[in-house]
Amino acid sequence: MGEISLDEMSNEYFDVLRELGNIGAGNATTALAQMMQCKVDMAVPKVQLLEFKELGEAMVGEETVMAGIYLGIEGDIKGSIMFLLEKAAAKHLVGKLMGMESEGDEFTDMEFSALKEVGNIITGSYLNSLSSITNLAIYPSVPDLTVDMAGAILSVPAIEFAALGDRMLMIQTQFFDEMVLDGYFILIPDLDSYGRMLAALGINI
Amino acid sequence: MSVEIKVGMADLNVCVSPDRITTLGLGSCVGIALRDPVTKIGGLAHIMLPDSTTIRNNSNIPKFADTGIEELVKQVTRKGANRSRLVAKIAGGAQMFGFNSNSEMVRVGERNVQATKKKLAELRIPILAEDTGKNFGRTVIFYPETGDFVIRAVGKQEYKI
Numbered sequence: 001m002g003e004i005s006l007d008e009m010s011n012e013y014f015d016v017l018r019e020l021g022n023i024g025a026g027n028a029t030t031a032l033a034q035m036m037q038c039k040v041d042m043a044v045p046k047v048q049l050l051e052f053k054e055l056g057e058a059m060v061g062e063e064t065v066m067a068g069i070y071l072g073i074e075g076d077i078k079g080s081i082m083f084l085l086e087k088a089a090a091k092h093l094v095g096k097l098m099g100m101e102s103e104g105d106e107f108t109d110m111e112f113s114a115l116k117e118v119g120n121i122i123t124g125s126y127l128n129s130l131s132s133i134t135n136l137a138i139y140p141s142v143p144d145l146t147v148d149m150a151g152a153i154l155s156v157p158a159i160e161f162a163a164l165g166d167r168m169l170m171i172q173t174q175f176f177d178e179m180v181l182d183g184y185f186i187l188i189p190d191l192d193s194y195g196r197m198l199a200a201l202g203i204n205i
Numbered sequence: 206m207s208v209e210i211k212v213g214m215a216d217l218n219v220c221v222s223p224d225r226i227t228t229l230g231l232g233s234c235v236g237i238a239l240r241d242p243v244t245k246i247g248g249l250a251h252i253m254l255p256d257s258t259t260i261r262n263n264s265n266i267p268k269f270a271d272t273g274i275e276e277l278v279k280q281v282t283r284k285g286a287n288r289s290r291l292v293a294k295i296a297g298g299a300q301m302f303g304f305n306s307n308s309e310m311v312r313v314g315e316r317n318v319q320a321t322k323k324k325l326a327e328l329r330i331p332i333l334a335e336d337t338g339k340n341f342g343r344t345v346i347f348y349p350e351t352g353d354f355v356i357r358a359v360g361k362q363e364y365k366i
Contacts (some may be wrong), residue, residue: 052268053213054254060227063344065359070302102326106360112337144302148359151214151230154340155253156301159233159313161254166215 013194015199020049021171023133024126025185029175030082031125035118036096036177043174045185049167052158054153054172054196058170059184060086062151069119071143073127076136076196079189082157083123089181090115096177109145116145126185134200157186164191209346212236212248215268216252216291217277217285222350231297231343235270235321238294238328238347238354241286247349248281250274254313254318270320278328291330294354294366295321296345298337314338334366350361 023170025045033040060066067090069083085093094111095101097118107115120143132136148155161168168186175181187198207223214234220226222245226238231251240247251272254260257269267273278315282288298318318337336343336356344357355365 052215055214063357068301071249093316146301146340148232148301149230149342151344152232152301153232153297155214155232155342159253162215162268163260165262166268 012203013158013198014047014049016203017169020130020133020197021045021047021185021187023197024129024187025171025173027125027129028104028173028185030123031121032118032175035121036093038177041176042177043176046172048170048172050170051167052162055158055168055170059084059150059154061148061174062180065147066090066150066153067115067119067147068156069123069143069145071120072141073138073149074159075139076139077134077138077189077193079187079193080157080160080188081123081127081128081140081188082153082184083119083126084150084153084184084186085181088177091183092179093118094131106190109183110130112145113137116143119143119145122183125187126187130187130197136196136200154186157188206262212251214251214361215253215265215279217248217267217273219246219248219277219280220347220349221246221284222348225348226347228256231300231345232301233297233317235297235314235317235337236343236345237274237277237321237325238292238345239281239286239288239291240347240349240352241281242292242352243287243290244285244327245349246281246284246286247347247352248277249345249347250277252317252321255316271324274321274324275326278330290339291312291331292352293332294334294338294347294352295325295326295332296343296354296356296366299339299341299343301340301342303340336366344364
């Protein structure tokens with residue numbers, strides 16, 4: 001099995017990854033709608049391959065406070081996945097889920113664990129769709145949640161990408177219910193897993 | 206008029222007083238500020254990984270602690286800083302997530318700090334102050350005029366080291 005470098009990725013591979021991202025984000029939106037028991041719309045996800053230097057500007061700015069849910073994946077595909085949401089959007093989601101407006105600037109313990117569960121369901125449905133398309137086994141670990149500056153949260157997946165190359169693949173998904181919820185998915189398969197994913201889809205590498 | 210110079214992830218730059226130099230949202234990455242107190246010439250590097258020698262694809266010099274610090278020293282001395290007078294302040298290297306993963310990447314913040322200290326010791330550049338580790342992100346602003354390294358974190362008062 002050949003090795004794939006994100007820096008020299010052909011358009012074909014990129015299109016495949018983009019499509020996987022689209023489907024994953026679509027499933028995550030459906031899961032979100034079921035959980036919230038309301039209609040949630042999704043804009044066509046934007047898939048970008050970014051240089052590290054551009055990361056902050058591609059998102060909302062490095063110092064914007066965001067909630068980041070991060071979990072490891074094992075199985076045929078190894079690596080990790082992250083889901084990021086702006087703090088205001090995260091508060092809105094959790095408030096809606098718990099049936100009350102969230103007060104104050106900080107998350108209570110209860111809100112924090114509800115948010116972790118939201119992240120768990122969103123990333124879980126994303127990974128499920130990936131697993132069923134590729135017919136590969138994916139086992140997610142227990143998620144961890146942190147609320148901090150976007151740049152600091154992003155440094156974690158960025159460093160994983162940095163060990164492989166000089167760019168990072170990011171899928172931006174916009175959800176709408178009453179407000180626009182900007183979410184970002186970052187899937188970080190290790191190099192062998194890229195090969196396995198593409199091979200499972202019948203693409204020769 | 207003083208100018209603020211911005212350094213991105215896996216990036217570095219020099220800065221001369223009265224200008225200041227900043228990098229936003231350091232997580233597990235480490236920010237290394239160098240300064241010659243006499244000429245007031247300084248610089249800042251934002252490194253992501255500890256060691257270029259363990260990675261095959263290592264052409265991106267500012268990405269690694271070892272090659273990044275060497276390059277920063279080269280650039281500040283080229284600008285007029287005296288190599289033997291250089292002093293350092295460092296910040297970052299947090300562990301942003303706590304879960305147990307098989308991946309040694311989880312502890313990369315700590316390894317970045319260790320590699321930074323090792324490289325600075327090797328180059329005989331003293332570390333005057335540090336604010337490293339823990340579990341929160343940091344924005345840093347370095348002033349070559351005074352040597353102040355100002356740190357901003359979510360939910361905390363701005364402080365300097």
